[in-house]
Amino acid sequence: MSTEQLLLIEPLIGGLLCGFISKNTLRRSLLILFSLGHFVLTLFCVVKGPDPHPGNLLGADALSLLFLLITSTLFLPVSIAMSRYLARQKTEEKPTSLFASEAVFTAALLLFLFSMTLAILSQHIGLFWMAVEATTLSSAPLICYHRSAQTLEAAWKYLLICSVGIAMALIGNIALMVATSFDPALTDTSLAFAHLIQHAHQLQPIWIKIAFVFFLIGYGTKMGLAPMHTWLPDAHSEAPSPVSALLSGALLNCAFLGIIRIQMLLRAAGLEHFSQELLLFFGISSMLIAGMFIIRQTGYKRMLAYSSVEHMGILAVALGCAGSFATFGGMFHALNHSLIKGSLFLTAGLILHRYRTKNIDEVTGILQRSPITGVLWILGFLAICGVPPFSVFNSEMSIMTGLATQHHWIILGLMLLALALVFIGLAALMPRMAYGTPQANTEKMPPEKPIDWIPPVLLCATSLVLGIWMPAFLRNVIQMAADQIGS
Amino acid sequence: MSASWVHILFALLLAPLFPGIINRVKARFAGRQGSPLFQLYFDLIKLLKKGAVFSSSSTWLFRAGSIVGLATAFLALLWVPAWGCTSLLQIQGDFFIFAYLLGLGRFMTMLSALDTGSAFEGMGASREAFFAALSEPALLLGLAVLARFTHTLSLSGIYLASPTIPLPVTFFLFVTFAILFLTENARIPVDDPNTHLELTMIHEVMILDHSGPDLALIEYAGALRLWVTGLLVVNLIPFRTGHLFYDLLLCGLALAGWAVVVGIIESSMARLRLNHIPLLLGVAFVLSVLSLFWVVK
Amino acid sequence: MITQLLTAAILLLTLQMLGSARLGVLIRSVALQAGAMILLGIFSAHELPNWHEGLLLLTTFLLKCLVFPLLLRRALRETVIHREVEPLIGYTRSLFIGLVLLGAGLWIATRLPLPPKTINPFQLAIALATIGSGFILIVGRVKAITQTIGYLVLENGIGMLGFVLATGSPLIIEMGILLDIFVGIFVMGILMLDINREFDHMDTDKLSTLRDL
Numbered sequence: 001m002s003t004e005q006l007l008l009i010e011p012l013i014g015g016l017l018c019g020f021i022s023k024n025t026l027r028r029s030l031l032i033l034f035s036l037g038h039f040v041l042t043l044f045c046v047v048k049g050p051d052p053h054p055g056n057l058l059g060a061d062a063l064s065l066l067f068l069l070i071t072s073t074l075f076l077p078v079s080i081a082m083s084r085y086l087a088r089q090k091t092e093e094k095p096t097s098l099f100a101s102e103a104v105f106t107a108a109l110l111l112f113l114f115s116m117t118l119a120i121l122s123q124h125i126g127l128f129w130m131a132v133e134a135t136t137l138s139s140a141p142l143i144c145y146h147r148s149a150q151t152l153e154a155a156w157k158y159l160l161i162c163s164v165g166i167a168m169a170l171i172g173n174i175a176l177m178v179a180t181s182f183d184p185a186l187t188d189t190s191l192a193f194a195h196l197i198q199h200a201h202q203l204q205p206i207w208i209k210i211a212f213v214f215f216l217i218g219y220g221t222k223m224g225l226a227p228m229h230t231w232l233p234d235a236h237s238e239a240p241s242p243v244s245a246l247l248s249g250a251l252l253n254c255a256f257l258g259i260i261r262i263q264m265l266l267r268a269a270g271l272e273h274f275s276q277e278l279l280l281f282f283g284i285s286s287m288l289i290a291g292m293f294i295i296r297q298t299g300y301k302r303m304l305a306y307s308s309v310e311h312m313g314i315l316a317v318a319l320g321c322a323g324s325f326a327t328f329g330g331m332f333h334a335l336n337h338s339l340i341k342g343s344l345f346l347t348a349g350l351i352l353h354r355y356r357t358k359n360i361d362e363v364t365g366i367l368q369r370s371p372i373t374g375v376l377w378i379l380g381f382l383a384i385c386g387v388p389p390f391s392v393f394n395s396e397m398s399i400m401t402g403l404a405t406q407h408h409w410i411i412l413g414l415m416l417l418a419l420a421l422v423f424i425g426l427a428a429l430m431p432r433m434a435y436g437t438p439q440a441n442t443e444k445m446p447p448e449k450p451i452d453w454i455p456p457v458l459l460c461a462t463s464l465v466l467g468i469w470m471p472a473f474l475r476n477v478i479q480m481a482a483d484q485i486g487s
Numbered sequence: 488m489s490a491s492w493v494h495i496l497f498a499l500l501l502a503p504l505f506p507g508i509i510n511r512v513k514a515r516f517a518g519r520q521g522s523p524l525f526q527l528y529f530d531l532i533k534l535l536k537k538g539a540v541f542s543s544s545s546t547w548l549f550r551a552g553s554i555v556g557l558a559t560a561f562l563a564l565l566w567v568p569a570w571g572c573t574s575l576l577q578i579q580g581d582f583f584i585f586a587y588l589l590g591l592g593r594f595m596t597m598l599s600a601l602d603t604g605s606a607f608e609g610m611g612a613s614r615e616a617f618f619a620a621l622s623e624p625a626l627l628l629g630l631a632v633l634a635r636f637t638h639t640l641s642l643s644g645i646y647l648a649s650p651t652i653p654l655p656v657t658f659f660l661f662v663t664f665a666i667l668f669l670t671e672n673a674r675i676p677v678d679d680p681n682t683h684l685e686l687t688m689i690h691e692v693m694i695l696d697h698s699g700p701d702l703a704l705i706e707y708a709g710a711l712r713l714w715v716t717g718l719l720v721v722n723l724i725p726f727r728t729g730h731l732f733y734d735l736l737l738c739g740l741a742l743a744g745w746a747v748v749v750g751i752i753e754s755s756m757a758r759l760r761l762n763h764i765p766l767l768l769g770v771a772f773v774l775s776v777l778s779l780f781w782v783v784k
Numbered sequence: 785m786i787t788q789l790l791t792a793a794i795l796l797l798t799l800q801m802l803g804s805a806r807l808g809v810l811i812r813s814v815a816l817q818a819g820a821m822i823l824l825g826i827f828s829a830h831e832l833p834n835w836h837e838g839l840l841l842l843t844t845f846l847l848k849c850l851v852f853p854l855l856l857r858r859a860l861r862e863t864v865i866h867r868e869v870e871p872l873i874g875y876t877r878s879l880f881i882g883l884v885l886l887g888a889g890l891w892i893a894t895r896l897p898l899p900p901k902t903i904n905p906f907q908l909a910i911a912l913a914t915i916g917s918g919f920i921l922i923v924g925r926v927k928a929i930t931q932t933i934g935y936l937v938l939e940n941g942i943g944m945l946g947f948v949l950a951t952g953s954p955l956i957i958e959m960g961i962l963l964d965i966f967v968g969i970f971v972m973g974i975l976m977l978d979i980n981r982e983f984d985h986m987d988t989d990k991l992s993t994l995r996d997l
Contacts, residue, residue, distance in 0.1 A: 126957030133964040153991035178949045181899040234994045655792035769876040
């Protein structure tokens with residue numbers, strides 16, 4: 001039993017187990033336990049190093065290791081926060097729907113982890129598609145855990161738009177299969193990534209380009225690239241906050257992984273100019289659209305969701321720009337964004353629990369009422385806008401240096417404009433929540449428990465540390481992933 | 488040539504049987520005995536013996552409507568082939584002549600309806616004009632597809648070659664022409680020939696004011712149009728024996744069979760709401776475009 | 785000849801779905817379309833399918849023609865209204881858009897370089913038209929169940945595209961895709977029931993509280 005298979009089986013068993021356990025406290029501890037196990041297995045894999053010859057279906061190459069690390073590192077604090085969240089819910093009467101029961105919710109959460117791990121570890125295009133569709137299906141019940149008009153609307157929109165998007169990616173799969181069937185010398189038409197890259201020059205170029213367009217639109221829908229991002233603000237704002245942290249921090253990365261792998265194929269086939277132009281276009285549009293919409297937001301979770309759209313645009317721009325600076329910066333940025341967005345969403349969850357409102361206008365004076373939450377909010381604001389010494393600054397600088405070395409001046413200018421727009425928007429919305437006098441109806445608030453604020457503090461602190469000092473093993477992991485893309 | 492005359496003679500003599508068969512089938516479906524098959528003949532004789540009443544506000548147009556209606560129906564009969572025998576007259580592009588002869592008859596009926604100055608007739612005329620406008624593209628496109636496929640532009644040539652048309656195209660055009668048949672002759676589901684409720688009449692309302700011999704002319708012309716448009720449908724059936732007499736006989740039987748089918752359709756469906764009829768005609772058009780794609784591919 | 789009839793049947797079913805308002809008819813049509821597609825796959829192939837292709841075809845048939853209509857009809861049982869009353873794109877308009885899609889599909893099928901093993905370019909056009917019609921159903925209709933049926937039509941079209949272009953994946957991948965679609969329909973069904981219980985209707989255009997513009 002290899003480590004990869006263990007990594008998959010562990011959350012699968014956990015999910016099935018949690019679905020049948022009726023005792024709530026046992027189930028919540030099991031959740032934390034299984035995520036801890038997953039994290040340990042991931043560290044084990046990272047220490048072991050990437051597999052130079054991954055199998056046809058599953059394998060942990062350098063890219064997989066990086067994204068696995070990101071996902072697992074995020075899932076652990078989120079699972080702690082999730083257990084606390086579930087413990088805080090008042091026990092209601094028997095749930096009216098299948099998706100309103102806590103057992104199904106916990107099971108779906110662990111199955112979500114399973115499908116994300118499967119997506120990251122898959123080396124076959126068809127298996128990757130299956131896994132990404134499985135992530136959509138397992139995360140839809142997570143969104144509508146609380147029955148209300150808005151959550152149902154958000155969940156339906158999410159399910160339908162992402163399913164249609166992923167159907168587009170299936171057309172991309174078929175196009176890629178067609179591309180392999182032209183050259184009679186290519187007898188093995190397996191769709192494993194390594195095999196395709198090896199025989200890239202024997203594939204029909206027009207069909208590869210068609211496949212890329214469909215993949216970009218399909219997985220781009222899942223990733224949140226504009227204009228396919230319309231489900232993202234709804235889903236990420238209506239879901240419970242730890243779930244939003246996972247959706248923003250882990251799921252979007254998985255979809256990005258698919259686009260990375262196809263880009264690698266196009267690069268091997270010599271068609272990278274076509275794909276890079278498209279990536280730059282979609283990336284910059286996402287950033288600009290996010291910048292335009294973020295200023296007029298009235299809900300703080302929706303605001304954070306638009307920030308996710310912007311950062312996904314940055315990732316797309318990083319992938320669309322050739323050169324080592326941009327690629328390294330992009331991979332590092334994936335990690336940083338997950339850390340900070342996770343921290344911000346968990347903090348937002350604490351704010352929601354205390355203030356019981358999602359409106360920005362109704363939340364003021366967090367620093368006075370709950371100081372640690374307030375500090376987290378301010379630090380998160382600074383970090384997500386790319387202020388040093390947080391690590392987001394480093395990765396964004398790296399990407400912009402990459403753009404400059406490749407002479408993409410217009411893109412660089414637009415990127416700076418978009419970053420400025422987002423900064424203005426967030427600066428208009430976030431600090432006034434933390435400062436100011438709290439309103440009168442917020443006198444009685446439960447005290448802050450350490451178990452509540454430790455997960456977001458850990459995530460935020462990691463980002464701060466990474467901004468100043470990067471440990472060697474982490475630099476190694478990121479560099480190997482960047483090399484695999486660039487090679 | 489003489490075979491065509493035989494066919495025309497048959498049509499003139501046997502056309503009033505067509506509505507008789509339809510009504511008999513409808514009655515049997517409703518559990519009644521029904522009127523005799525030759526009822527329309529008796530009605531025609533009765534009407535011809537009666538005198539006519541004309542409104543004082545109507546003009547010569549009112550009388551002309553019924554006469555031109557019969558004349559165009561008869562002329563249309565001259566251009567349509569039956570199984571095995573060509574039509575009496577044929578030139579290249581005569582399906583346009585055929586379509587517009589029927590259109591002319593309808594136009595004169597509408598004019599005579601408008602001539603009475605009554606609101607009901609005007610309403611019927613406007614509805615009839617609307618549906619005729621929607622059905623025309625389907626008819627012409629269907630006939631054009633057939634012409635393209637058989638590489639002739641004459642109705643006789645088209646239908647003589649109908650066994651060579653691929654089966655899906657035959658099926659599509661069969662349904663298209665069936666829908667157009669029902670529209671042209673004001674049958675259910677487009678219009679109910681039995682209803683005389685003001686708000687629901689389309690065709691019946693236009694002939695509301697005709698009486699006596701005029702009504703006889705109109706009823707006979709209606710029977711001829713049933714025959715002629717029925718031939719459009721029945722000619723698509725890809726079965727020919729090659730022997731003239733048997734082909735004519737079988738064609739007559741096929742027409743009778745089609746009359747039975749129309750009776751069944753009328754008995755099993757209700758009339759469509761007026762604003763759903765464009766959808767039905769849209770379906771006919773779509774089917775003819777589909778058959779066009781089939782030819783083009 | 786059978787392939788011609790089956791192709792015509794698939795086309796007609798697609799157009800019927802575009803023009804029909806009755807939900808029961810839609811459910812039946814999408815099941816029939818899946819069945820016709822599978823039969824077309826069997827009859828178009830030059831040799832008989834081997835055991836794992838046969839297993840795949842059988843599973844697809846069971847799922848798409850029996851299980852999905854059952855699930856959808858169960859979801860339909862709780863709703864009161866069984867017709868789509870006011871769609872965003874009208875029925876006649878949808879029909880004509882479907883025709884335009886078919887024409888576009890034909891144009892694309894003649895322009896693209898097709899792989900040497902392609903069965904028939906006309907079937908490629910019909911597959912593309914079916915995919916487009918699935919989109920029209922999702923975008924232009926209002927009820928949640930019609931959107932689910934549109935998704936099924938989309939998947940039908942993609943499946944047809946797959947076998948027309950003579951491509952094949954390993955059995956496990958194809959089964960995985962089927963499993964995903966099955967679970968997807970299941971989840972959609974549960975969500976539909978929840979929406980119906982919460983709102984007393986299934987009209988997704990009335991779910992518009994979350995908006996930015």
